[in-house]
Amino acid sequence: MSAENRYPGYDVLAKREGLSWNDATRRTIDARLSLPRVPRFFTPAQWLTLQALCERIVPQPQDPDPVPLAAMLDARLLSGRTDGFRRAVLPQQDEAWRRGLAALEAEARTRYGGAFHELRAASQDELLRDLQAGRLSHEAWGGMPGNAFFAHRVLPDITSAFYAHPHAWNEMGFGGPASARGYVRMDFDRRDPWEAAEAAPGQERQALRDNHRVR
Amino acid sequence: MSAELAEHVVDEALRAPRALNGRAPDVFRVGGWVPMREYAADEAVDFVIVGTGAGGGTLACRLAELGFSVVALDAGPFFRPLEDFASDETEQTKLYWLDHRIVDGENPITMGGKNSGKAVGGSTVHFAMVSLRFRPEWFRSRSLLGYGADWPLDWREMWDYYTQAERALSISGPLTYPWGPKRPRYPYRPHELNAAALVLAQGAEAQGYRWTATPLATVSAPRNRSPPCVYRGFCRFGCATNAKQSALTVWIPRAIKAGAEIRDLAMAGRIETDARGRVTGVHYHRAQRWQFQKARNVVVAGYAIETPRLLLASASARFPEGLANRSGLVGRYLMTQSNQAVFGRLQREVRWYKGPPSLTISEHWNYEDRKDFFGGYCWMAQGPLPIEWATIQTSSRGLWGADLRREMLDYNHQVGLKMVGEMLPDERNRVTLADEKDQYGLSVARITYSWGENDKHLIHHALDQMQDSLERAGVTHLFRQEDDTNHLAGTARMGFDAATSVVNADCRSWDIPNLWVCDGSVFPTTGGVNPSLTIQAIALRTADRIKELAARGELS
């Protein structure tokens, strides 16, 4: 849960048994929610770096049940599911990630003398901003452009994991799964009773009541 | 449940072929089957079609209905939408071509859901259902408008085939269409507009431009076993209700009923030719082994990447440059369409995830010629789902961290306009074979693309226009998505002679009389509208032409 709770009490999972979810959706989300939280693709060392990286890309400091981003990325790489293409400047996703994490580690040790996951958040962010801007050039990158790795692997892979999770849908008020039942009210400022109710300032209790009724 | 087990349960369609043993899935009935005729591999069928999308699916249907024996191969699975489709962006990437490709050039194309499907039904299984006709002048882009190349097709003939396609797909569209020559009434009425669509309308009206409800291939009323659209918004991730009129729900069932055989999970690897320089059949990989189907004719309909890939990979001693490639143009003149956007925010709730993403459209700049660039573009309302929206935020604005998470909270207030813009044919943009091999042992495609000056000029104009439109509609906090493309075309272009094109107006290759190409690869230009309706119209025409040629004894 982020600091600002726009949709208090809203949970797409409350609709799991209802008409908005079908069997295929239940199987999919069940699998996602029961992912093992240990690395099966990455080594333990890479896992530490990855977890720290995920926490910078999508910080979840106050979330009681954080989205397991590293586990989701690990599972995806294990499954071998790819985007269906590789930019010529980047290696395949497996190699890109392995090399990228190792290079990030190398950069951290070179600049700060410590492992990436042991750095303070501000230092980690600074390193990542340099990575994004293409200012990192440790030989550990092996010619893989850091900014391309950041733009085309780090950002999309980690953020698409976060926004694939029901917690993310809840916090942004996304309607969530919708079959067989879709939506009726499509005009401005209208919601169906099974959609998230946004808490206008001062109206949090009403939104909470509405969201608890979502089925 | 472990991830592996879950994957097995969900992806049954990908594990083993479904269309075999005399039956194919009935996509309209849970667990249902329809009888399907099967053909012996060693007896030549009239047509083997590689690919069952907007081109191949339509052609398979019409050829079978016209009495030809047809085997249609598709590398993808035979999905059952009612059972297989989850309401989940990640899970539904199974609809896309996820096999390996390499992209390069100055503006590498993002492959996948924007342009490449892998399924029986092709990319129409995940397309946004936008069904537009070409502006008539585009068939004579070079002669009339001074750019690109002329098509060897007459727009008036195409106009009738557009009508046929619209009827077959029961397009739901406005009672009067604001642009172009008169067209018959769309079979079904337009859909209700969501808030995102209304913003386009407000902006366009403020600019003095016309707008309309987008003609869509999803029904606004019951049609046979298709229920009306429930406005769930997962259109580009597979329609789980079968309201969408895709090749999977329209052409393929008709094809099977008329006696065509569909072979799913069948990856074509090589087209065989004989000593006379004619094709004899197709090698394809299915059920863990390579198989061969004899054919009197082969139609390649794999869309603009896989079609040239197969033609090039089928090179032989007689055709060292690949099949149908004496002109050297197979794989060249690849085109995509610009898909940039402007996004912003409203105080009011928009909740753009409800309904098809593009419920309204303005084609103003497709029909307005007072501009200092070639080509046209349209723009449409938008409704990105969470992951797509996050990707737009990170790629367009470089956002991450707490900033990203906070910006995403405004999701229900976001609104935007996205263009479909014409990109000009450039022979340097191309598909070639790379050295890497894929899981079937086939050479991987390399896709090289760079935008031209005209492309950039058009994009710039469109972004300014879309921004102006949104501003007039009261949208604030605007930002631009400057790098996005969709759709493909051009890599087996049709033309007037063998030196400057790959196929003729009948989609028949110049070099090999029994080798055809029937998909978006044949487009000499892309136009400023989504291509699916034009591809289907071309396929309908090709079927009729084949029938005529056969009657005159001019078919191989």
Next chain:
Amino acid sequence: MNEDTPVTALAGIALVALGVAAVAAAGRRRPPRAAAPRASQRRSVPAARRLNRAAGTLAACVLSDSAVEHYRGAFHNKTMLAPLASATLSLAASAHGHADARARAHRMRDGVYALAIATGLVGTAFHVYNIGKRPGRFSWQNFFYAAPVGAPAALSLSGILGVAAERVRDTAPGRAPKLLGLPAGRALAALTSLGLIGSVGEAGLLHLRGAYHNPVMWAPVSLPPVSAALLAATAVSPSPRLRRLTKGWLRLTAIVGGIGSAFHAYGVSRGMGGWANWRQNLLNGPPIPAPPSFTGLAMAGLAALELQEQAGHER
């Protein structure tokens, strides 16, 4: 406005309606003993009661239809409760009138029916505004999907039939019932004919939106117009033969209303998820309570013919 408001509002309206009916019933006094009513008076009461039933049928249609449609519109404007209240009152008044054997207008019923006429007019103005303010203004798109332009007229029609019922009932002894200075049977026939045309227009518009995907959807735009034409003919030049023919068509039209609801229910079931997805399909599917408005109008037409017959006999 939260989810509870419509339910609370409906409960309140129901209570009010019951209260009104109770008061009216309690206030009913036995008429003073007088000479037996004339034949004309006696005969006008059944016709009036028939008109009460017709008004009630229309009111019931409007109540259920506007409840569903305004719920779909989330009661975003509180005046959207007005037709529910007015239709409920009209329904109660019509039940009251149906049970009333006296040959005298009832002031409260008159008031309720007049309110229905006014509410329907105000509703029409709101709906026209709703259509006109959207992008595209008075376009097919908006006639299909904005507020249905003809729907509030059904409430006014219900009110008009109710007022007619009171006027017919309130005939002085020895006089023939009159409406707007004209013989009641013929005036009512003309009015009902117009009402039928209006309903045909509304059904036609919405069936056009549905692309007439089922051939049966042509029924409400092909059969009722014949009834309307015949009724109009009886208003202009009544004859027993014409009345017999019209009566048959009106009965057919009444059945069209019932069959229409059955088909609409079938239409709801054809939505994704069928009846299980009623929360969507009842709102997005064809409106089940709309077709019986033809039944209500047919009843009014039959009442008009009955009045014409009486007038003929008393000549």
